[in-house]
Amino acid sequence: MSATTTGAVPAMPSGSLMRRIAWHCRYDEKRELWIGWWTLVAFYNLYGLLFFVLARTQPPPQPSLGPAEIVQWFDDRRSGLLYGYAIVSIVGGATAIMTATLAYTMRRMSVSRAFAYSYLLIYALATLPGMLIMGVACTVGAMRPDRDHALVSWLYDFAFLSFEGTMGVFLVGSLIWMAAVLLDKNRVFPMWFGYLNLCNALTEVVVAPAWIFRRGVFAWDGAIAWWINMAVFVTYTTVFLTLLRGMIVREDFGSGPLPELASDRAPASAGTLGAAR
Amino acid sequence: MTTVQVSVAPRADGSDERAASSEKPGGVRFVPGQPDMWAFVLFEALVFTSYFTVYVIRRTQSPGPFLQSQTHLDLHVGVFNTLVLLASSWSVARCVQATREGSFRAALNNAYLTMLFGVVFLVSKVREWATAIAQGFSFTTDEFFSFYYFLTGIHFLHLLIGFVVLGVAVSRIRSAAGAAPELVETCATYWHTIDFLWVLIFALLYVMR
Numbered sequence: 281m282s283a284t285t286t287g288a289v290p291a292m293p294s295g296s297l298m299r300r301i302a303w304h305c306r307y308d309e310k311r312e313l314w315i316g317w318w319t320l321v322a323f324y325n326l327y328g329l330l331f332f333v334l335a336r337t338q339p340p341p342q343p344s345l346g347p348a349e350i351v352q353w354f355d356d357r358r359s360g361l362l363y364g365y366a367i368v369s370i371v372g373g374a375t376a377i378m379t380a381t382l383a384y385t386m387r388r389m390s391v392s393r394a395f396a397y398s399y400l401l402i403y404a405l406a407t408l409p410g411m412l413i414m415g416v417a418c419t420v421g422a423m424r425p426d427r428d429h430a431l432v433s434w435l436y437d438f439a440f441l442s443f444e445g446t447m448g449v450f451l452v453g454s455l456i457w458m459a460a461v462l463l464d465k466n467r468v469f470p471m472w473f474g475y476l477n478l479c480n481a482l483t484e485v486v487v488a489p490a491w492i493f494r495r496g497v498f499a500w501d502g503a504i505a506w507w508i509n510m511a512v513f514v515t516y517t518t519v520f521l522t523l524l525r526g527m528i529v530r531e532d533f534g535s536g537p538l539p540e541l542a543s544d545r546a547p548a549s550a551g552t553l554g555a556a557r
Numbered sequence: 558m559t560t561v562q563v564s565v566a567p568r569a570d571g572s573d574e575r576a577a578s579s580e581k582p583g584g585v586r587f588v589p590g591q592p593d594m595w596a597f598v599l600f601e602a603l604v605f606t607s608y609f610t611v612y613v614i615r616r617t618q619s620p621g622p623f624l625q626s627q628t629h630l631d632l633h634v635g636v637f638n639t640l641v642l643l644a645s646s647w648s649v650a651r652c653v654q655a656t657r658e659g660s661f662r663a664a665l666n667n668a669y670l671t672m673l674f675g676v677v678f679l680v681s682k683v684r685e686w687a688t689a690i691a692q693g694f695s696f697t698t699d700e701f702f703s704f705y706y707f708l709t710g711i712h713f714l715h716l717l718i719g720f721v722v723l724g725v726a727v728s729r730i731r732s733a734a735g736a737a738p739e740l741v742e743t744c745a746t747y748w749h750t751i752d753f754l755w756v757l758i759f760a761l762l763y764v765m766r
Contacts, residue, residue, distance in 0.1 A: 471594075486707075
């Protein structure tokens with residue numbers, strides 16, 4: 281975390297971790313931004329654990345499975361689905377904090393507020409199909425093992441198509457962020473991040489064939505529609521978390537260009553702020 | 558505990574430092590245009606390389622059906638499209654050269670010529686798709702045609718974005734002060750990337766046996 285040491289604010293204690301955390305909670309003027317950033321980091325890690333390890337719904341199974349195989353798929357991970365999506369239903373609201381933190385970066389830019397508002401709205405919508413609806417469908421499928429096989433198959437398709445359906449939202453969201461970064465004069469993010477948003481948006485387009493194919497590289501578990509797309513998304517997420525952290529360190533709560541990190545703009549000039557970690 | 562120093566010194570010229578970062582301290586630029594665009598080129602090259610790798614693996618696994626379907630593509634149309642895009646790369650390079658020399662009229666003409674070549678490519682590509690569909694070869698016909706429509710389609714999308722990029726260059730060239738060479742170089746870098754990707758797609762879909 282960071283802090284500015286101005287006025288009557290006492291210096292950050294160098295003792296125990298708890299004392300330092302307490303100091304940040306009380307005096308750090310960027311505490312809300314850091315809470316948002318840590319929420320993002322924690323959520324993405326938890327998301328990976330819940331979806332990949334506990335519920336085991338990712339990587340996605342084959343869309344070409346027959347009814348008996350689908351029922352078997354639910355049987356194999358019944359507990360994981362129930363416990364995993366119970367946790368998802370508890371932490372799902374954290375997406376509001378995450379999206380707000382990302383939208384804040386656009387509010388700090390010199391561009392219209394419409395960018396941040398559009399971004400907020402579109403990702404608020406994405407949470408429903410990408411996480412909650414999928415979770416509910418998987419839970420309903422796992423809850424009663426004696427349910428009709430045809431119904432379980434319906435839930436299986438519904439769950440994974442719902443997840444795939446968020447790709448259009450990520451496409452538009454990435455384009456909004458791209459346009460904001462490229463038009464911004466406040467240097468909140470480097471231009472290459474704007475172009476990286478374009479790359480991410482274009483890989484979301486590639487998911488569209490998953491609605492048509494039930495097997496092969498374009499199906500929802502395919503090499504192109506899922507694996508390459510996921511590799512790009514993980515890279516993109518790692519990059520924006522890193523850049524967002526740098527942005528928070530540089531934040532001066534002004535309205536003009538964001539100050540550069542001294543390490544990027546040596547030598548450090550007069551009027552520097554010490555950001556302690 | 559570490560201390561991170563944050564400078565709050567105001568910018569002297571108000572210019573966008575991000576766009577001027579391709580210049581080394583000694584004044585020698587190490588890439589034409591913004592380095593940021595080269596990061597995009599590198600990332601897109603990686604993504605397309607992964608698509609091409611998947612295509613080659615799938616083709617290797619069933620060479621017969623791929624070869625059979627490939628014979629339905631018209632190589633002449635593929636060659637024509639390639640030549641048109643190579644010509645567009647030539648005209649956009651002339652646009653960059655004219656901008657560097659301050660000949661903005663010539664730069665504008667070459668930018669328009671590039672757009673014209675781009676439109677010819679788009680029309681030709683749509684006609685090729687229409688012909689293939691009329692012959693019964695759609696996106697779901699077989700795996701080769703799935704790749705054919707996918708790779709040419711995603712390239713088509715990149716080309717459409719290229720018109721926006723060229724539009725930015727034209728807009729700046731038409732402005733009273735004329736465009737900075739770096740901006741036109743950046744736009745040209747994007748356009749050359751589209752051309753480069755097409756050459757690879759052409760080789761994989763039309764030529765490779």
